Amino acid sequence: MKLLVTGGAGYIGAVVAQQLLNDGHSVEILDNLTTGHGDLELTGAVWHEGDISDAGEVLDSTFDGVVHLAAKSLVGESVEHPERYWHGNIVASLRLLDAMRAAGVPRMVFSSTAAVYGEPGVDKITEDLPPRPTNPYGASKLAIDHMLTAEAHAHGLAAVSLRYFNVAGASGALRERHDPETHLIPNILRVALGESTEVKIFGTDYPTRDGTAIRDYIHVVDLADAHVRAVRTATAGKHAVYNLGTGTGTSVREIIDAVREITGREVPAAESPRRAGDPAVLVASGDRAAEELGWRPQRDIREMVADAWNALQQFS
Ligand SMILES: NC(=O)c1ccc[n+]([C@@H]2O[C@H](COP(=O)([O-])OP(=O)(O)OC[C@H]3O[C@@H](n4cnc5c(N)ncnc54)[C@H](O)[C@@H]3O)[C@@H](O)[C@H]2O)c1
Numbered sequence: 148m149k150l151l152v153t154g155g156a157g158y159i160g161a162v163v164a165q166q167l168l169n170d171g172h173s174v175e176i177l178d179n180l181t182t183g184h185g186d187l188e189l190t191g192a193v194w195h196e197g198d199i200s201d202a203g204e205v206l207d208s209t210f211d212g213v214v215h216l217a218a219k220s221l222v223g224e225s226v227e228h229p230e231r232y233w234h235g236n237i238v239a240s241l242r243l244l245d246a247m248r249a250a251g252v253p254r255m256v257f258s259s260t261a262a263v264y265g266e267p268g269v270d271k272i273t274e275d276l277p278p279r280p281t282n283p284y285g286a287s288k289l290a291i292d293h294m295l296t297a298e299a300h301a302h303g304l305a306a307v308s309l310r311y312f313n314v315a316g317a318s319g320a321l322r323e324r325h326d327p328e329t330h331l332i333p334n335i336l337r338v339a340l341g342e343s344t345e346v347k348i349f350g351t352d353y354p355t356r357d358g359t360a361i362r363d364y365i366h367v368v369d370l371a372d373a374h375v376r377a378v379r380t381a382t383a384g385k386h387a388v389y390n391l392g393t394g395t396g397t398s399v400r401e402i403i404d405a406v407r408e409i410t411g412r413e414v415p416a417a418e419s420p421r422r423a424g425d426p427a428v429l430v431a432s433g434d435r436a437a438e439e440l441g442w443r444p445q446r447d448i449r450e451m452v453a454d455a456w457n458a459l460q461q462f463s
Pocket residue numbers: 153154155156157158159160177178179180181182183184197198199200215216217218219220235239258259260261310311312313314315325
């Protein structure tokens with residue numbers, strides 16, 4: 148298939164583009180490089196530097212689909228400047244959908260997020276839980292999910308939303324390089340590398356096995372594999388939604404221990420109070436993705452840490 152990957156210069160988008168290329172697809176990338184990197188090597192991909200709002204300049208009827216990862220994704224920024232998320236995520240994605248409709252592009256696989264669920268307080272989050280986002284970032288992604296449902300019903304789009312949990316790891320040189328980096332594993336690795344002095348553990352009094360918050364981490368290579376499957380299974384007139392996680396939670400202390408063990412480095416940790424709005428446990432049920440996409444993540448937390456560490460050492 149001929150596919151446009153938006154956000155392909157970003158952390159996850161680059162790995163998705165790489166796997167789509169490996170699967171034999173023809174891949175073009177549209178990225179405005181606001182948080183992405185123009186130095187990525189993705190052999191065979193065609194690059195377009197530009198905004199998704201102007202996707203009409205790139206899309207035509209030869210495209211079979213769009214894999215839409217481009218987004219603003221900083222929760223804190225979304226609370227302080229929600230308008231950036233309404234424009235950058237919702238309005239820009241609507242313009243992308245308009246361009247797809249005008250060009251007759253039949254399918255979209257969209258990067259949604261666990262943040263649409265808010266703080267559901269259940270052991271495993273299933274797709275049929277009522278979404279209740281607690282910040283504008285999650286709300287902007289949910290609005291796009293709603294857009295896709297309506298677009299599928301009204302205009303026959305084949306749509307898939309993939310709700311990622313906590314993405315980690317690397318694929319060779321393709322690694323996480325966010326600035327600012329808000330994700331736990333790269334920040335702990337930075338301490339292991341000596342680039343920052345200590346890890347802050349936010350909250351040690353949660354009702355969990357060691358008092359720290361538990362999240363569901365998913366290897367970026369496994370995550371990308373779900374996109375390859377979603378592109379194949381997307382069905383005209385249907386909007387499918389899948390949670391992507393391993394179904395297993397890992398605590399903050401367990402991640403720090405894994406980093407100490409794998410890197411053999413000291414990782415000083417300081418205990419801080421809980422952050423507002425941080426739930427105790429967020430773990431996905433992967434049942435629907437397993438049944439309908441045949442998707443089963445293969446890599447555990449140790450592999451995520453090891454791959455991110457190797458990439459950081461070899462390619463930074
Ligand atoms: N990283 C995670 O753990 C996680 C979890 C859940 C969902 N997601 C979603 O996955 C997607 C990718 O996340 P990431 O971590 O790779 O982020 P990233 O910031 O590394 O990548 C996003 C890419 O999109 C590009 N971009 C942003 N706005 C654009 C626009 N208007 N037009 C064109 N390009 C634009 C950026 O330049 C960047 O290359 C995002 O949609 C994010 O919301 C990520």
